[in-house]
Amino acid sequence: MWDYLYHLSYWDWLALASLLLIFEVFGFGGYLLWTGLAAAMVGALLYLFPDLPWSWQLLLFGSLSILTAVFWWRRQRVAAKPSDQPGLNQRGSELQGRTFTLHEAIVGGRGKIKAGDSLWLVTGPELPAGAQIRVIGQDGVLLKVALVD
Numbered sequence: 001m002w003d004y005l006y007h008l009s010y011w012d013w014l015a016l017a018s019l020l021l022i023f024e025v026f027g028f029g030g031y032l033l034w035t036g037l038a039a040a041m042v043g044a045l046l047y048l049f050p051d052l053p054w055s056w057q058l059l060l061f062g063s064l065s066i067l068t069a070v071f072w073w074r075r076q077r078v079a080a081k082p083s084d085q086p087g088l089n090q091r092g093s094e095l096q097g098r099t100f101t102l103h104e105a106i107v108g109g110r111g112k113i114k115a116g117d118s119l120w121l122v123t124g125p126e127l128p129a130g131a132q133i134r135v136i137g138q139d140g141v142l143l144k145v146a147l148v149d
Helices: 002-006 010-025 031-048 054-079 091-095
Strands: 099-107 110-115 118-123 132-139 142-147
Touching (some): 118 132
Parallel strands (some): 118 142
Antiparallel strands (some): 110 118
């Protein structure tokens, strides 16, 4: 084992990088991608500096793994900035605050409104069909409504 460590070649590091990247393809969520990239970088450095001791190789591998993971983590935080269109793809949020005529009476806490060409399930107090209601919130696909005074 020690003899193998003393004689690591750049092919060993490239083989490790390939193995890690293959495992990444099977769905590890990005974790092995950066470790595989670090192994490939150590392989490239070992190609350029063939007399690099194995202890330095392992130290470089660990350091580069951490650096690439931190780089990815910081990049993800920057990419996760708030959207300038927060209601995009949340159709019910655009209905909040608007008033509608109740299409089907609210019985047992559930009824329907017609918004555009769609029928929406609503929850609220018992109200007859034709009552004027205002959308005050959303719970998944259900709109919360209240009677307009």
